[in-house]
Amino acid sequence: MTKGLAGVVAADTVLSEVDGAGGRLIIRGYPVEQLAGHLAYEAAAALLLEGFADTGNSAAFSAAIGQGRVAAYERFHGRLDGIAGTLDPVEAMRMLLAGIGDADPLAEPAALIGAAGVAAALAICRAEGRVMSRPDAALPHALDLLRLIAGTMPDAALVRAFETYLVAVIDHGLNASTFTARVVASTEAGLPSALIAALSALKGRLHGGAPGPVLDMLDSIGSADQAEAWIEQRIAAGERIMGFGHRAYRVRDPRADVLRQALRELGEGEGRLAFAAAVERAALGVLARRKAGRRLDVNVEFYTALLLERLAIPRAAFTAVFAIGRSAGWIAHALEQQRDGNLIRPDARYVGPQPLARAG
Template sequence: MATGLDGVIAAQTRLSHVDGEAGRLILRGFELEQLAGHWTFEEVAALLWQDIVPHAADLAGSLGQARCAAWQRFHPLLPQLAGMSAIEGMRFLLAAVPDEPADATGLLGAAGVAMAAALRAATNAAPLSPNADAGHAADLLRMLRGQAGDASEVRAFETYLVAAMDHGLNASTFTARVVASTEAGLASAVVAALGALKGPLHGGAPGPVLDMLDAIAEAANADAWIDAAIARGERLMGFGHRIYRVRDPRADVLKHAVSGLRGRDNRIALAEAVEQAGLKALARHKPGRRLDVNTEFYTALLLEALAIARCGFTPVFAAARTAGWIAHACEQQQTGRLLRPASQYIGPWPEPQAA
């Protein structure tokens, strides 16, 4: 029996395909490399939503207004964020979004505003209102940091949002589909998915990559530190992936995006040295097993280079993935089928009763 549902087909989808053996991520007929860094967040979300989510074609023109409407809904609730972590604050705000009437664009805008407001509150900064006329990536980056990004920063951030938008039937996306199959409502599906993402085995990996860079400190220390970590049996954060047996395609597009920020006040040069040291050490210690960098490695580096606090990495990921959650929830609803897997009982059986 497959544990963890590995290899079990639970849904048919037109949205995304993860090919771990070939290192490919396909979104609605496009390789990720064709989209990330070339299309806007709104364009890729509309691509995912076409023929599945109502009003997908209007997304580029309506998402800014959706952010503003979300701000009006959330503003009276912002004092309640005191003492909450960023992810808990985001969950709290999104729980205030009603299921009816179903509004996919409104929910996507709300996810971005909730993410930015919750992170600002968690870092003792005042949340900022949205700008309806700005692009989604540019506006979220400004609301996160308190200042607008330049062209290179916005491009890098938008590349990340696109790369994180959808990735097959992962734990949070499966959760969204299960909830959607009950007809609970779109907002309920997204809030449930966010709860699944909160777990460190799913959404929490980029932060420890930075902890590793903190410990290494200088490029000259990378070889010795990594060899010692492997000798202790520790996992190298940001290397290897449960699905990909070759390079994670998201790591490639994010590395390219990060390259546009090289030379600024960041740790890109250190990370590149750690990547090379890690790959060499893994090849020595684990011959015959390819372990490459994954998306968390360059996600951590990119978000840090954009001056986004570590506690915001998972909420930022959630704001991007909400577009995918919505697409999967709506696709699941089209089937009209309740997801109800079976279980295998391995507990004790009742003792036979005397005649």
């Protein structure tokens, strides 16, 4: 039996393929490099949902996402008052989204994408002690959400970088949170139930919690000339080097290159980017020596951390921002699973004690 279901095919999908050996991510027939940085988030979401939801009119689909943001704000506004300090942003998101019933108008795919974004923005603002302004349904999704999170109107270059990130992480095969969404959808629960379940899976440290610690690592290293020694010490102690290695990829994660290019196009913060590049080179050299039997390359978390830092998004909010991008992927997989119609119900091998035979 394969532990963790690694290598077990649990679904047929048209949505995305992770080619770990070739270092490719294909989304509905397109390499991720052709989508991220080139398509608006609404267009990428429509591409994923094509055939599973009404996306034929791109303007209407985009408008429905915007209207979902406004409707969600009206529903969610004030619900975190007095309790936000006890919840991290993902927990606050989960609480807000739990108020959407499976038959609710906000449970429609486009509206639910908008609702997930507003839930994240509200949760982030509350965690920062700020009151979020009202969404603007007429604005593009990435622009409006970055405006809400930042509290000011961002410039076009920052919006482009943020949108590149959202599209780069929109879907990624049958990862833990996406599989969770499909399991829930297979029971014929509605889309909000599948979305909340996926969000709960994402919250775990082994899935969605790594980008923040990348920055902690860079802060701890301090300067490029300390990188090699710092990494050597951590590997000798059996610690993981954050931002390197991926369960699926045996070569470089293609999303890392997309995000590195997005950072370069911002044209600022070059000192930070140069330092990160030096750490990357040092880490790859040490890993090649110390882990010679295993290829460990940079992954999406490394440049995600740098990009979100450049966008002034708090580290504690990184997982919630990831959920903004991935929400369309979760919804698409849930709809695909519902169309398939099969309940996901694997077997378990019992390894516990057997009942004792009765004496006499």
